[in-house]
Amino acid sequence: MTKPKxxxxxxxxxxxxxxxxxxxxxxxxxxxxxMANFLRAIPxxxxxxxxxxxxxxxxxECVEPTVLAPEKFELLYxxxxxxxxxxxxxxxxxxARNIASRIQTLLEQTxxxxxxxxxxxxxxxVFIPFKLIYPDADIPIVQLSLLNDLDPARHITLGRALAPxxxxxxxxxxxxxSYHNLRDFFRPYAIADEASVQFDTWLGxxxxxxxxxxxxxLIHWQQAPGAKACHPRSEHLLPLMVVAGAAGESSGKxxxxxxxxxxxxxxxxxx
Numbered sequence: 580m581t582k583p584k585x586x587x588x589x590x591x592x593x594x595x596x597x598x599x600x601x602x603x604x605x606x607x608x609x610x611x612x613x614m615a616n617f618l619r620a621i622p623x624x625x626x627x628x629x630x631x632x633x634x635x636x637x638x639x640e641c642v643e644p645t646v647l648a649p650e651k652f653e654l655l656y657x658x659x660x661x662x663x664x665x666x667x668x669x670x671x672x673x674x675a676r677n678i679a680s681r682i683q684t685l686l687e688q689t690x691x692x693x694x695x696x697x698x699x700x701x702x703x704x705v706f707i708p709f710k711l712i713y714p715d716a717d718i719p720i721v722q723l724s725l726l727n728d729l730d731p732a733r734h735i736t737l738g739r740a741l742a743p744x745x746x747x748x749x750x751x752x753x754x755x756x757s758y759h760n761l762r763d764f765f766r767p768y769a770i771a772d773e774a775s776v777q778f779d780t781w782l783g784x785x786x787x788x789x790x791x792x793x794x795x796x797l798i799h800w801q802q803a804p805g806a807k808a809c810h811p812r813s814e815h816l817l818p819l820m821v822v823a824g825a826a827g828e829s830s831g832k833x834x835x836x837x838x839x840x841x842x843x844x845x846x847x848x849x850x
Contacts, residue, residue, distance in 0.1 A: 590617075590712075592754045595665070597610075614839075617846065618711040631678045634709075635723050635752070638703065644694075646682050647723070652720070655702045670706040672706075731817065738751075739827070752822070757845045759810055762811075764839075771808060772841035775841070777805035778806055833845055
């Protein structure tokens, strides 16, 4: 009997440790509440507890795809200027070396060489959202790096190689932001606000299109209206390419959409 496929997800991970502190002075006290509530609702939305989670975070880039697979994780507090208590946050998730090895086998079968890493900590693109998604840290995690050439087509290819994991109880999650221009994010700027609406609308249409149309659109995302204004650098968008590649023929849908300080931010699910 064939196991049902788990979906693949693209989620926003907010700004630094935003869900575990008060918003900075001058910002609405409920700024991150909607996003936090969405992240907490993911287990119910999926409906099945995965045996492991594979996370592709915007905050790790390597020359070759690299799998992080220690037995126990340290945390990498890769954010700066936040309250002292946010550098004491914990997330005692275990690794899954069998899943890490399986990932490398799948990559090798499609002609992709890869590396393993055991010393790096989980970055905040992983442990911050997963403290809300699976707060008990009772599901093993494997993290996979982005490629530092930031080529969208290569990241879709990378995702395609990972697709069999969906039938093996592994939840594949891309953690980034559909809008990531930090210079403009937190200031009222009508041109940037409009660019975010244009790009978010285009991206939503691309995600909900047929798989072939979707992949072609994502490969050429820089041609979209507002694209470069929303992503001066693409690392926060590329986890979406990986999970879209892993989606195969599964349809896509918008699972979260919110205006934060005038900038549109969305999340997506495939399957």
